[in-house]
């Protein structure tokens with residue numbers, strides 16, 4: 001196994017042989033795929049990786065040389081980080097920096113812990129809202145909460161995408177109203 005010390009900490013996007021995005025792996029893992037001819041580099045990142053015998057550009061996007069069949073996870077897990085990522089780390093009520101998770105219809109009144117009922121919120125809005133609904137306060141949500149969908153979510157989860165991956169992932173998010 002080559003001794004590869006990545007110069008950058010970000011991962012690499014792995015595409016299937018058909019160019020379909022599959023997952024994100026460490027730069028080191030991507031380099032090993034390329035060095036073992038299991039993948040070819042499609043887009044370089046920044047910097048050079050050095051091993052005992054090789055020097056190769058940091059891979060940013062690699063494509064597998066053989067097609068792999070992947071069972072897809074269609075459901076995005078509901079986690080604190082995933083909720084923040086979906087909502088862009090902004091409060092659903094005032095658009096300030098989000099620090100907490102709010103249940104739109106309060107849990108104390110039977111609101112479910114589900115994608116459709118959770119939003120990122122700042123501490124102030126969350127505290128002010130308490131166990132009331134937005135309607136009772138005359139507040140409006142900037143967008144209707146929903147489970148995240150799409151290829152970017154399946155591949156990236158809550159990870160921030162590298163701009164170099166945009167050609168392969170549909171990264172155009174619908175703008176919040």
Ligand SMILES: [Zn+2]
Nearest residue numbers: 091094122125
């Ligand atoms: Zn707020």
